[in-house]
Amino acid sequence: MSWTDERIDALKTMWEAGQTASQIAEALGGVSRNAVIGKAHRLGLQSRPSPVKPNEAAPLDIPAEAEPEIVAAPVAAPASPAPAPAPAPAPEPVTAAPAMAAEDDTVENEADEDEDEDVAAAPVRREPQQPVLRSVGPGGFVRQSPGEQQPPSTPAPPRRLVPAKPSPEIAGKTTLLDLNDRICKWPLGHPGEPDFHFCGDKVNPGFPYCVAHCGHAYQAQLPRRDRRPPPPLPFGGPRVR
DNA sequence: CCCTGATTCGC
DNA sequence: GCGAATCAGG
Numbered sequence A: 001m002s003w004t005d006e007r008i009d010a011l012k013t014m015w016e017a018g019q020t021a022s023q024i025a026e027a028l029g030g031v032s033r034n035a036v037i038g039k040a041h042r043l044g045l046q047s048r049p050s051p052v053k054p055n056e057a058a059p060l061d062i063p064a065e066a067e068p069e070i071v072a073a074p075v076a077a078p079a080s081p082a083p084a085p086a087p088a089p090a091p092e093p094v095t096a097a098p099a100m101a102a103e104d105d106t107v108e109n110e111a112d113e114d115e116d117e118d119v120a121a122a123p124v125r126r127e128p129q130q131p132v133l134r135s136v137g138p139g140g141f142v143r144q145s146p147g148e149q150q151p152p153s154t155p156a157p158p159r160r161l162v163p164a165k166p167s168p169e170i171a172g173k174t175t176l177l178d179l180n181d182r183i184c185k186w187p188l189g190h191p192g193e194p195d196f197h198f199c200g201d202k203v204n205p206g207f208p209y210c211v212a213h214c215g216h217a218y219q220a221q222l223p224r225r226d227r228r229p230p231p232p233l234p235f236g237g238p239r240v241r
Numbered sequence B: 001c002c003c004t005g006a007t008t009c010g011c
Numbered sequence C: 001g002c003g004a005a006t007c008a009g010g
Helices: A004-018 A021-028 A033-042 A211-218
Strands: A070-072 A218-220
Touching: A004 A021, A004 A033, A021 A033, A211 A218
Parallel strands: none
Antiparallel strands: A070 A218
């Protein structure tokens, strides 16, 4: 399995969204957690708080007390409830699938679609290989253990595979696949919901978000006694169920 | 033990 | 460049 542009892009997005290397590896399929980490580093992606790196304190000069240090605000940073990837797309179904789409990795699509669906209305760009996003609960990830995955013993779908159909609500919105280095990755809505999408505005250069959302994600670090108790609203409020 | 990311180093 | 092996903290 090689690092195609799509896979690299997915890696970047998920890494920046706060997914763990394991989750990313599982979502991409065909790569190990180590491979994801190695690739992320080679790409120069910024390290997220590592359990093993106590953070190298700058031994150089500490006198700069003039400006308030900018830190990522954990409250507003949309790091935790990132889009949870769908089950691993079963990279190489070794069992000869009869007459499947040849070129691309096929999305796992157990939902049987009948043919008369009209998908032409959605101008949303679709990559067949991209894992479908799914999530559970407020801020919770879906971790799928190997045991609960689709048994590979049923790899021969009797029906033709149809690319996952994005919901009508997502039409025209910025989806995961639309993300790149230039557009705001601030999530709107909740992963797994039909209209979950991203801000999509032009980024504040050097940041993953637009100027407005940078204002949410990055806040001046105040002295402790002046801090407000952080409102736990990572994504604009708990999911209503 | 499990998890995590970082790093190394042979390929 | 890639990723398994290894390390080390939680």
